Amino acid sequence: MKIRKLRENEHPPMDLLLLADPSQEKVKSYLREGECWVTEVSGEVIGVYVLVKTGAGRVELMNVAVKESEHGKGIGKKLILDAIDRAREAGLHTIEVGTGNSSIGQLALYQKCGFRIVGVERDFFVKHYDEEIYENGIRCRDMVRLAQEVRSMKYIMIKPHASNYPDPITLSKGERVRTGRTYEGPEGWENWVYCRTEDGESEGWVPAEIINDHVITEDYCAKELNIDAGELVEMVKELNGWFWVKNVRTGEDGWIPREAAKLIQGDEA
Known part of the structure; x- marks a missing residue:
């Protein structure tokens, strides 16, 4: 499995990006502001994430998504760990991520990868998305914010x-x-x-x-x-x-x- 930066003039994998965020407008905004990384097997893109700088020494991990037929193979975790490594190599001190209160699997995965919950933005998805979102039988209302220090630690x-x-x-x-x-x-x-x-x-x-x-x-x-x-x-x-x-x-x-x-x-x- 190879993880690489999206090439110049290469079309981003919108079908995958929209799995992580149903708003095409927001996804396009993330792509304009950040760097898109993809993973491919035998030339086929099966996973993606976007890194967006949010301030001095800080970056946010967005739109982590894996092709549905490839779920259960640990690819999502590899993408997250790759993003953490790239943030560290870039000399940044913190990587952040946000996910919905209903995203039970993602919340567990991020914490297994070293993220800690640092806050909750109440009603984020109610205010910023026109359509109601449901996962695992739960309405997605709140944005759970997580972060991890990535600078060299002694x-x-x-x-x-x-x-x-x-x-x-x-x-x-x-x-x-x-x-x-x-x-x-x-x-x-x-x-x-x-x-x-x-x-x-x-x-x-x-x-x-x-x-x-x-x-x-x-x-x-x-x-x-x-x-x-x-x-x-x-x-x-x-x-x-x-x-x-x-x-x-x-x-x-x-x-x-x-x-x-x-x-x-x-x-x-």
Whole structure:
């Protein structure tokens, strides 16, 4: 699956964009003001999102939509995480998103991707849309606002971490793997799949989000960081209960369990 920016003079996928917002006028406004990103498989666009700058250091994620026949494959989550990464790479500090009170699945998905609810705009959809909107048997009235800080965040290790896997599996985009069991444990680390390379020479835990029909969709390394309590780390990515971090002192990077580190607030950083 490839995610790319909409090309110049390329027609935006209005059929998908209107799945997320039924107002063609509003969708066209978002497209004029922001950047449109699409995901395609075998040349067919199956997903889309729009990023619109809303102020200094801030961007809003809009019109996340996936072709209905492709639902249930984790594509929406990949789009959201891609948008978060692009906001971070652009040096922005906050990414925001709004969704309806009736959009139960979307509310859950955004929170799984690290967003927090920051407010509610009461009667937003009543005031701004001529027709009534219903989802899940609920009238869509209020806009639920969520946000996430995406700037580099520093953490302090509150307990040491040592890897149990001295030879971590390393995979390249497009590589095929044999999938095994899904991790089940008290820690709540969801969506980790135990995989082996096709030659059987390497094995380890791989996030389910980057596996598509036994094919790896992006470069990946399962290296865990050996680190002592009290060390400072910079969080690069969060995934399924784990952080990919860089040790501030040594520059070494790798995965650590999220519960092993505590966010440094304000002036402490």
